Amino acid sequence: MGWYDADIDRVIITEEELRGKTAELAKQVAADYASVDGLLLVCVLKGAVMFMADFSRELGKVGGPPVELEFMAVSSYGQGTTSSGVVRILKDLDRDIAGKHVIVVEDIVDSGLTLSWLLKYLESRSAKSVDVVALFRKPEAIKVPVPVKYVGFDIPTEFVVGYGLDYSERYREVPYVGILKPEVYQR
Numbered sequence: 001m002g003w004y005d006a007d008i009d010r011v012i013i014t015e016e017e018l019r020g021k022t023a024e025l026a027k028q029v030a031a032d033y034a035s036v037d038g039l040l041l042v043c044v045l046k047g048a049v050m051f052m053a054d055f056s057r058e059l060g061k062v063g064g065p066p067v068e069l070e071f072m073a074v075s076s077y078g079q080g081t082t083s084s085g086v087v088r089i090l091k092d093l094d095r096d097i098a099g100k101h102v103i104v105v106e107d108i109v110d111s112g113l114t115l116s117w118l119l120k121y122l123e124s125r126s127a128k129s130v131d132v133v134a135l136f137r138k139p140e141a142i143k144v145p146v147p148v149k150y151v152g153f154d155i156p157t158e159f160v161v162g163y164g165l166d167y168s169e170r171y172r173e174v175p176y177v178g179i180l181k182p183e184v185y186q187r
């Protein structure tokens with residue numbers, strides 16, 4: 001029992017389902033990238049950090065190519081109230097990605113605005129190819145069509161926490177994904 005269990009209204013995706021889906025996604029990526037000599041995984045902090053850790057290890061176990069891990073942190077201006085899609089880089093890539101096969105590792109695609117900006121940015125840095133693996137997608141919330149090649153789960157348009165996803169910087173360590181009780185938001 002974690003301290004957080006009492007705050008969760010219902011579990012949407014269990015640890016077991018997360019594990020199974022991560023393995024499935026890793027197998028697809030390993031098959032599609034069988035002929036490349038290396039892959040650069042770009043994790044979008046902080047939400048995708050658990051997924052990055054599990055996905056990268058799974059990719060190795062199922063015979064994927066050698067990977068390098070990079071991390072970026074971005075923040076969207078307007079906090080969802082405006083749809084400008086203007087993004088500020090809080091932490092940039094540490095190295096040059098020119099000529100590399102890149103996969104963006106995302107937690108969740110909501111409006112798609114952040115991701116759409118990020119893909120343009122990575123392409124402008126001359127990556128050889130750029131694909132996206134997103135653990136979650138909210139299909140009803142997509143404002144801009146963004147090509148996400150690998151999607152774990154389509155989930156309803158509700159606010160979820162756990163497995164890296166936060167509410168006010170908390171609940172990232174929750175091992176499953178769930179919806180908070182309404183009273184949590186009144187604290």
Ligand code: 5GP
Nearest residue numbers: 047109110111112113114158159160165166
């Ligand atoms: P967008 O696709 O709208 O540009 O932004 C997506 C980002 O908003 C995600 O990477 C994630 O950090 C955050 N986000 C979107 N939906 C949820 C959610 O249901 N729960 C949490 N904790 N964060 C979310």
Ligand code: MG
Nearest residue numbers: 044047107108
């Ligand atoms: Mg994200």
Ligand code: MG
Nearest residue numbers: 047165166167
């Ligand atoms: Mg957040």
